[in-house]
Amino acid sequence: MVGSTNQRTNLATVMLIQDSNADHVSESFADRHASTYRTLRLYARTFRRNTSAMFGLAIVVVFLVVAAIGPWIVPFPEDATGAVHLDIKLQPPDSTHWFGTDEVGNDIFTRVVLGTRTTLQIACIVTGVAMLIGVPLGMIAGLVGGWVQEAIMRVTDVFLSVPGLVLAIAIVGALGPGIVNAMLALSLVWWPGYVRLVQAKTLALKNEIYVQAAYSIGASKLRIVFIHILPNCTSPIIVKASMDMGMAILGAASLGFLGLGAQPPFPEWGAMISIARTYLPDWWWYSFFPGLAISLTVLGFNLLGDGLRDILDPKHRD
Amino acid sequence: MGRFIIKRLFLMAFMLIGLLAITFVISHIAPTDPAALAAGPDADTEMIERYRLEYGLDQPVYVQFGNYLTRLMNGNWGTSILTTRAVADDLLLYFPNTFELVVFSIGIAILLGIPLGVTAAVLQNTWADHTIRILTVSGVAMPMFWLGLMTQLYFALYLGWFPLGGRMNMMTDPPDPITNLLIVDSILRGEFGTTAEALTHIVLPAVALCFPALASIIRVNRAEMLETLKQDYIINAMAHGISMVRIVSVYALKNAMLPTMAMIGLRFGWMLGGTVLVETVFDWPGIGLYAVQATISSDFEPIMGATIVLGGFFMFTNLIIDLVYAWLDPRIRGQI
Numbered sequence: 001m002v003g004s005t006n007q008r009t010n011l012a013t014v015m016l017i018q019d020s021n022a023d024h025v026s027e028s029f030a031d032r033h034a035s036t037y038r039t040l041r042l043y044a045r046t047f048r049r050n051t052s053a054m055f056g057l058a059i060v061v062v063f064l065v066v067a068a069i070g071p072w073i074v075p076f077p078e079d080a081t082g083a084v085h086l087d088i089k090l091q092p093p094d095s096t097h098w099f100g101t102d103e104v105g106n107d108i109f110t111r112v113v114l115g116t117r118t119t120l121q122i123a124c125i126v127t128g129v130a131m132l133i134g135v136p137l138g139m140i141a142g143l144v145g146g147w148v149q150e151a152i153m154r155v156t157d158v159f160l161s162v163p164g165l166v167l168a169i170a171i172v173g174a175l176g177p178g179i180v181n182a183m184l185a186l187s188l189v190w191w192p193g194y195v196r197l198v199q200a201k202t203l204a205l206k207n208e209i210y211v212q213a214a215y216s217i218g219a220s221k222l223r224i225v226f227i228h229i230l231p232n233c234t235s236p237i238i239v240k241a242s243m244d245m246g247m248a249i250l251g252a253a254s255l256g257f258l259g260l261g262a263q264p265p266f267p268e269w270g271a272m273i274s275i276a277r278t279y280l281p282d283w284w285w286y287s288f289f290p291g292l293a294i295s296l297t298v299l300g301f302n303l304l305g306d307g308l309r310d311i312l313d314p315k316h317r318d
Numbered sequence: 319m320g321r322f323i324i325k326r327l328f329l330m331a332f333m334l335i336g337l338l339a340i341t342f343v344i345s346h347i348a349p350t351d352p353a354a355l356a357a358g359p360d361a362d363t364e365m366i367e368r369y370r371l372e373y374g375l376d377q378p379v380y381v382q383f384g385n386y387l388t389r390l391m392n393g394n395w396g397t398s399i400l401t402t403r404a405v406a407d408d409l410l411l412y413f414p415n416t417f418e419l420v421v422f423s424i425g426i427a428i429l430l431g432i433p434l435g436v437t438a439a440v441l442q443n444t445w446a447d448h449t450i451r452i453l454t455v456s457g458v459a460m461p462m463f464w465l466g467l468m469t470q471l472y473f474a475l476y477l478g479w480f481p482l483g484g485r486m487n488m489m490t491d492p493p494d495p496i497t498n499l500l501i502v503d504s505i506l507r508g509e510f511g512t513t514a515e516a517l518t519h520i521v522l523p524a525v526a527l528c529f530p531a532l533a534s535i536i537r538v539n540r541a542e543m544l545e546t547l548k549q550d551y552i553i554n555a556m557a558h559g560i561s562m563v564r565i566v567s568v569y570a571l572k573n574a575m576l577p578t579m580a581m582i583g584l585r586f587g588w589m590l591g592g593t594v595l596v597e598t599v600f601d602w603p604g605i606g607l608y609a610v611q612a613t614i615s616s617d618f619e620p621i622m623g624a625t626i627v628l629g630g631f632f633m634f635t636n637l638i639i640d641l642v643y644a645w646l647d648p649r650i651r652g653q654i
Contacts (some may be wrong), residue, residue, distance in 0.1 A: 052451075052455070154332070154336070155336070157333060157336075158333050158336030158337055158339075158340065159340070161333050161336075161337065161629060161632060161633050161636065162337060162340075162625065162628065162629035162632060163587065163588060163590045163591030163592075163628060163629075163632055164591060165591035165592070165594055165595075166590065166591050166594060166609070166624070166625055166628045166629070167340070167625065167629075169594060169609060169610065169613055169621070169625075170341065170344055170609075170613075170621050170622065170624075170625045171344055172613065173612070173613035173616065173618070173621040174344045174345060174618075174621075176616070177613075177614070246459065250461055253461050254461065254462075254463060254594075254595055257461070257463045257464075257595065257598075258594070258595070258598060258610050258613075258614075259614055260610075260613060260614070270461070270463075273461075273463065273464060273467070277467060277599075280467060280470070280471055280475070281471050281475040281476070284471060287464070287467055288468070291460075291461060291464030291467070291468070294460075294461050294464065295456065295459050295460045295461065295464070296459075298458075298459040298460075298461075299455060299456060299459035302455060302458060302459055303455065
């Protein structure tokens with residue numbers, strides 16, 4: 001039974017090869033990448049069936065769209081750059097000011113919407129820098145081994161042995177508060193996670209038969225890294241990056257809240273809450289809406305990351 | 319086991335030196351000249367140079383690092399500009415408050431997390447499971463400081479059930495210190511009024527702090543329970559007609575507890591990062607608040623001191639987790 005199936009597949013493959021040799025010229029892009037299409041279709045189907053992942057994707061898409069077109073849709077664009085309208089300060093939410101106004105009469109809805117751009121920037125830069133440092137280091141550690149691996153992994157361990165936020169605060173303390181320094185500090189505490197992930201994955205891949213085979217037919221180390229190892233590391237990296245976007249947003253907002261990140265009147269959600277805090281409880285809407293924005297965005301990225309893990313990691317696929 | 323502990327202790331000593339190296343490097347990446355900073359804003363060039371010589375700041379970096387280590391070993395952790403006290407004394411004063419908060423918070427997370435995780439697993443794909451899942455995913459997504467502010471708003475200001483913040487009322491005298499843990503001390507001294515007061519003050523910050531840990535504990539416990547409930551020995555127990563309650567609570571939970579334990583330990587360490595936020599929101603006189611206030615006023619020595627204490631405590635908890643894990647899991651126990 002099994003044998004016959006195998007034979008049939010082999011036959012089919014042979015025919016396919018002959019086929020593709022025959023109309024070599026007319027072979028379209030779609031034909032050549034048929035298996036890729038099939039995989040992507042499977043991913044899409046699995047993802048679509050996952051309600052919470054679709055919900056996360058929807059939030060992330062809305063977030064990205066708002067970040068892209070924010071400045072053109074907000075009702076009071078000048079309110080993000082430090083305009084002052086003291087006559088309408090601390091108004092509760094109504095039809096003009098959907099989220100109310102703050103202590104200098106700025107429209108909170110405008111500031112929350114424009115905050116998406118800041119937040120997106122922070123999240124991309126922190127995750128991006130962390131990946132740029134962490135992925136190569138992890139791969140070097142996994143491939144080279146020996147004392148290089150020891151050195152890289154022990155430094156990583158030390159970084160992972162302090163709560164990230166605490167270390168970030170110490171770094172910001174040394175560099176001085178501000179949004180750039182906050183991003184720098186968060187990136188500096190974020191990379192060790194990627195080193196661990198990629199090193200473990202590389203170590204496992206190194207002993208795969210196809211990698212050994214590539215070695216034995218004399219493939220160069222660079223070729224093995226870029227053709228065989230890196231592509232196989234991408235799915236765990238993508239999943240981690242999606243989760244980390246959410247965590248980086250939380251981290252940046254936390255630093256902003258502590259007064260160590262973005263400085264007012266810059267429209268950043270954490271910094272807004274840090275000021276709004278002094279206006280509780282009577283002016284609750286001031287801290288409520290930026291916090292809701294953070295929660296929803298982080299929720300979106302987390303659900304998306306969960307969904308991606310379900311489709312990219314066969315172990316999690318039901 | 320003895321060899322394992324010794325190995326881990328060596329590793330921890332190495333990690334501590336690594337941590338000190340990081341704080342040392344951080345204190346040297348500051349764009350300002352440390353000598354100029356220490357000499358004060360009014361110092362002229364000559365004074366700054368004298369300071370540089372006196373504090374060995376003209377020496378090579380590795381000598382400076384050696385001096386830094388010796389200084390810390392001798393208990394000289396510098397002076398806080400903000401509190402004008404020795405940093406080591408400040409840390410000793412504030413650490414018990416942070417410790418109390420973290421222990422109380424992880425306690426809440428365990429007491430709620432395990433039953434909820436088991437419930438979600440046993441009632442998989444029912445409304446109970448979905449409700450619990452919504453709770454866990456939103457719990458991780460909400461910024462802790464905002465959650466703290468909102469609980470303050472609702473439970474302290476609107477309902478008036480709990481005090482707004484602080485460790486205890488201004489007017490109350492703390493009990494004479496024995497362990498420096500307020501709740502423990504007040505019980506040992508028999509001042510139960512103070513105990514009650516300390517307990518009402520700790521509830522809100524502990525709840526705000528526990529959410530991410532609670533979510534992870536539920537998640538891991540649910541996943542492990544689902545896995546365990548599929549095992550043959552559980553099906554066998556069911557076939558023998560043993561009650562579901564007994565199967566779940568005795569047979570399955572015990573095996574699902576190992577990964578849950580690991581998660582509890584990990585989260586306990588991570589909470590130390592969260593205390594920075596929660597202590598700021600609730601004016602909790604702990605190390606987190608101390609570190610944040612020092613950072614805002616560019617007060618350097620306390621920041622480094624707090625980082626070292628929090629990092630060291632984090633490493634220590636990791637060590638304990640590994641030991642407990644090795645002790646609980648016979649497969650690991652056999653290997654060491």
